[in-house]
Amino acid sequence: MGPKTTERNRLVLGSLIRHLHDFAREVELTIDEWMAGVHFVNAVGRIYSESGQTRNEAHRISDILGLETLVDEIAHKIISETGVDPTSSAILGPFWSPNAPFRENGGTIIQDPAPNGRICLMHGVVSDLLTGNPIPGAVFDIWQASSNGKYDFQDPENQTPNNLRGKFRTDESGKYWFYCYHPTAYSLPTNGPSYQLLQMMDRHPMRPAHIHIMVTHPDFKGCTTQLYPRDDPWLETDTVFAVKDDLVVDFKPLKGDEKAELELNYNVILAPKDYKGKLL
Amino acid sequence: MGPKTTERNRLVLGSLIRHLHDFAREVELTIDEWMAGVHFVNAVGRIYSESGQTRNEAHRISDILGLETLVDEIAHKIISETGVDPTSSAILGPFWSPNAPFRENGGTIIQDPAPNGRICLMHGVVSDLLTGNPIPGAVFDIWQASSNGKYDFQDPENQTPNNLRGKFRTDESGKYWFYCYHPTAYSLPTNGPSYQLLQMMDRHPMRPAHIHIMVTHPDFKGCTTQLYPRDDPWLETDTVFAVKDDLVVDFKPLKGDEKAELELNYNVILAPKDYKGKLL
Numbered sequence: 195m196g197p198k199t200t201e202r203n204r205l206v207l208g209s210l211i212r213h214l215h216d217f218a219r220e221v222e223l224t225i226d227e228w229m230a231g232v233h234f235v236n237a238v239g240r241i242y243s244e245s246g247q248t249r250n251e252a253h254r255i256s257d258i259l260g261l262e263t264l265v266d267e268i269a270h271k272i273i274s275e276t277g278v279d280p281t282s283s284a285i286l287g288p289f290w291s292p293n294a295p296f297r298e299n300g301g302t303i304i305q306d307p308a309p310n311g312r313i314c315l316m317h318g319v320v321s322d323l324l325t326g327n328p329i330p331g332a333v334f335d336i337w338q339a340s341s342n343g344k345y346d347f348q349d350p351e352n353q354t355p356n357n358l359r360g361k362f363r364t365d366e367s368g369k370y371w372f373y374c375y376h377p378t379a380y381s382l383p384t385n386g387p388s389y390q391l392l393q394m395m396d397r398h399p400m401r402p403a404h405i406h407i408m409v410t411h412p413d414f415k416g417c418t419t420q421l422y423p424r425d426d427p428w429l430e431t432d433t434v435f436a437v438k439d440d441l442v443v444d445f446k447p448l449k450g451d452e453k454a455e456l457e458l459n460y461n462v463i464l465a466p467k468d469y470k471g472k473l474l
Numbered sequence: 475m476g477p478k479t480t481e482r483n484r485l486v487l488g489s490l491i492r493h494l495h496d497f498a499r500e501v502e503l504t505i506d507e508w509m510a511g512v513h514f515v516n517a518v519g520r521i522y523s524e525s526g527q528t529r530n531e532a533h534r535i536s537d538i539l540g541l542e543t544l545v546d547e548i549a550h551k552i553i554s555e556t557g558v559d560p561t562s563s564a565i566l567g568p569f570w571s572p573n574a575p576f577r578e579n580g581g582t583i584i585q586d587p588a589p590n591g592r593i594c595l596m597h598g599v600v601s602d603l604l605t606g607n608p609i610p611g612a613v614f615d616i617w618q619a620s621s622n623g624k625y626d627f628q629d630p631e632n633q634t635p636n637n638l639r640g641k642f643r644t645d646e647s648g649k650y651w652f653y654c655y656h657p658t659a660y661s662l663p664t665n666g667p668s669y670q671l672l673q674m675m676d677r678h679p680m681r682p683a684h685i686h687i688m689v690t691h692p693d694f695k696g697c698t699t700q701l702y703p704r705d706d707p708w709l710e711t712d713t714v715f716a717v718k719d720d721l722v723v724d725f726k727p728l729k730g731d732e733k734a735e736l737e738l739n740y741n742v743i744l745a746p747k748d749y750k751g752k753l754l
Contacts, residue, residue, distance in 0.1 A: 196676025203674045206501045211539055213493040213500075218544050220493075221486045228536070228545040235532035239519015252515035256508070259491055264498050265508040394483045396476025 237387045248347050250288040254388045257285060257434035258397075270415075280323045280465040284420040284436040287406065289345045294335055294359035302373035302453075303360040306353050308341040314456040315448055317371035320364050320409055323465040328368025332411040332464070335361045336374060338404075343380025376445055376456055377403035377421075379428055392433065402428035402437060407462075414464035421460060517667045528627050530568040534668040537565060537714035538677075550695075560603045560745040564700040564716040567686065569625045574615055574639035582653035582733075583640040586633050588621040594736040595728055597651035600644050600689055603745045608648025612691040612744070615641045616654060618684075623660025656725055656736055657683035657701075659708055672713065682708035682717060687742075694744035701740060 195204055217223070241251040256262050262285040270283040297303065304313065320332040337359045339345050346353040362370045382388055382399040392399050402422050410416040420436055421443045422429055429437050448457040475484055497503070521531040536542050542565040550563040577583065584593065600612040617639045619625050626633040642650045662668055662679040672679050682702050690696035700716055701723045702709055709717050728737040 198676040199674065206503070206507060207671075207675055209497050209501045213497040214539060214541060215544055217489050217493040218541060218548065221489045222548050223486070223545050225545055225549050227486060228541065232530070232532045232536055235515060235535075236519045236522040236527075236530065239516045239521070239532075240523040241519070242516040243520040243523040247516075250512070250516065252512045252519075255515075256512055259494060261494060261498060261508065264495055265503050265505055268498065268502050269505050391487075394479065395487055396478040 234387055234390075241386045249383070249386075251386055251388055253288040254382060255391065257287065257436075258382070258388055258392060260435045262286070263435040270417075278323060278326075278463065279440070280415070280463045281409075281417050281419060282438045282440050283418055284438060284441060285434060286408075286418050287420075287434070287436075289339075289347075290335075290337060290406065290408065291347075291356070291359060293356065294337060294361050295356055297360040297362060297372065299362055299365060299369070299371050301360070301362075303336060303338075303358050304373060304375065305357040306340075308352070308375070311341040312376040312456055313373055313454040314376050314445060314458050315371065315451060315454040316374050316405075316458045316460065317369065318460040318462065319368045320370065320411075320462045320464060321368055322414070323463050323469065328364070329411055329414065329464060330364055330366050330368055332364045332368070332370075332409055332414070332462075333361055334364060334370045334462075335408040335410070336372075337406045338374060338377050339380055341375060341378050343378050373454055374405065377405050377423065379403040379426060382433060397433060398428075398431065399433055400428045400431075401434060402426040402432050404436075409462045409464065411464065413467055415467055415469065417462060417464055421458075514667055514670075521666045529663070529666075531666055531668055533568040534662060535671065537567065537716075538662070538668055538672060540715045542566070543715045550697075558603060558606075558743065559720070560695070561689075561697050561699060561742045562718045562720050563698055564718065564721060565714060566688075566698050567700075567714070567716075569619075569627075570615075570617060570686065570688065571627075571636070571639060573636065574617060574641050575636055577640040577642060577652065579642055579645060579649070579651050581640070581642075583616060583618075583638050584653060584655065585637040586620075588632070588655070591621040592656040592736055593653055593734040594656050594725060594738050595651065595731060595734040596654050596685070596738045596740065597649065598740040598742065599648045600650065600691075600742045600744060601648055602694070603743050603749065608644070609691055609694065609744060610644055610646050610648055612644040612648070612650075612689055612694070612742075613641050614644060614650040614742075615639075615688040615690070616652075617686045618654060618657050619660055621655060621658050623658050653734055654685065657685050657703065659683040659706060662713060677713060678708075678711065679713055680708045680711075681714060682706040682712050684716075689742045689744065691744065693747055695747055695749065697742060697744055701738075 238251045241249055266283055266285050320329045346357045362372055364370050379402055403426050404420040404422050406420050408418045421441055424442050424444055445456045445458050448454050518531045521529055546563055546565050600609045626637045642652055644650050659682055669679055683706050684700040684702050686700050688698040701721055704722050704724055725736045725738050728734050
């Protein structure tokens with residue numbers, strides 16, 4: 195590399211190239227295998243391109259190789275020194291949208307009711323790791339697949355843009371509440387390079403049912419994570435390795451609210467922006 | 475991985491994933507850097523897709539990272555025990571075509587004369603590493619860029635398909651001869667992900683001038699390689715690391731042939747198909 199490379203680029207790309215070469219030497223990579231890899235990389239971007247850039251296959255590949263979860267761990271794992279841990283992070287995944295609208299507490303993210311959707315009142319408090327105080331004005335961004343396992347932009351026949359997406363602001367008591375669906379397990383797409391790779395590894399393409407959330411506030415470290423029903427059969431073998439113990443939750447039957455049959459109470463703990471804690 | 479994974483897939487993908495994770499841990503890869511990598515991979519395949527699949531950007535990326543040269547070394551390096559070495563291999567590159575036509579010895583691969591092309595009579599003998607005997611009936615496949623540094627399918631305005639490509643068969647004495655151009659150094663494309671990567675490493679995008687050849691015969695190990703003029707300024711810093719000492723050649727002035735101003739004599743030595751030699 196030339197003298198004008200930044201120190202970080204020199205470190206990162208140098209390490210990447212070294213590991214790539216070590217890998218090839220270690221397994222004595224054949225020309226056919228290398229060529230298969232080249233075709234694979236082209237196919238990944240081709241799916242992205244031909245989907246109108248809505249299907250982020252490179253993101254998905256890095257997820258099934260466990261890379262996003264690892265990077266997430268490196269970036270976010272805080273072991274607190276107070277006995278209370280902040281809410282664990284989990285991967286963003288390829289379906290977050292910057293365009294989700296703000297909605298009022300008590301509202302619903304269900305724009306397009308789905309046949310088997312089980313409506314759930316989700317609510318909780320966002321609080322400060324250090325003081326335990328509630329955090330008013332935090333943005334609680336939620337997105338989820340519909341009862342057919344598809345997100346809005348995968349399913350234009352049944353869903354309008356921003357169906358099952360929304361941003362809520364916590365009130366004076368740090369509370370948020372809204373209606374959503376009990377989540378549904380789904381398979382990653384089975385017609386592209388990521389599924390080919392899973393098949394080569396004899397792995398299934400299932401993600402456990404989950405709700406994505408991203409909770410942010412200017413004074414706190416944001417938390418992007420996912421919540422999983424405790425009875426989901428795919429928790430142990432999540433194809434993208436994103437399940438953590440404190441993210442497994444209990445949906446409970448709800449009485450006395452004609453709008454929903456289930457309830458989920460989930461509290462989020464954020465660490466202050468400058469909190470160091472112990473990094474993993 | 476599941477029990478139905480092949481042993482080879484388990485080995486190769488296991489090693490790939492381990493090195494990928496080791497790399498991320500070693501450099502403490504940030505989320506932004508990981509995301510830049512995801513976009514990069516999508517962009518690589520996008521160029522491939524949008525070029526009508528003629529621009530194999532994943533191949534090019536693996537070349538500038540030195541991976542194709544390494545894989546080529548692992549596959550082909552034979553150290554003979556006789557004091558004579560077979561002709562060194564070099565990378566195939568992304569411009570070989572399976573459609574090159576057979577042409578007669580003494581013919582030319584120049585279908586579309588180019589302004590500054592210097593015509594060269596290229597000739598030589600293909601012989602057996604062990605016996606030194608000539609090999610009749612070997613296929614000598616050659617491809618090269620025109621004097622503007624572009625291959626036929628990069629340059630449809632100036633070149634017809636298979637311009638500067640051709641296959642020749644060695645005669646009874648193992649000889650081949652035909653007319654081509656003195657090769658021209660060229661830059662890799664500077665409008666895509668591979669050039670972005672080179673810029674991050676402060677590296678130039680130049681390949682030294684070269685002629686690609688692929689010499690095959692059913693009874694011998696084939697040889698895919700490239701030949702470089704000795705006075706080329708990019709020999710030491712070839713952007714794809716494909717130059718080897720025995721592939722640097724001398725073009726000489728040619729007298730008495732009105733069809734060409736230069737001559738290149740290049741002999742190729744092939745190892746028998748079952749020859750073991752010593753592998754690197």
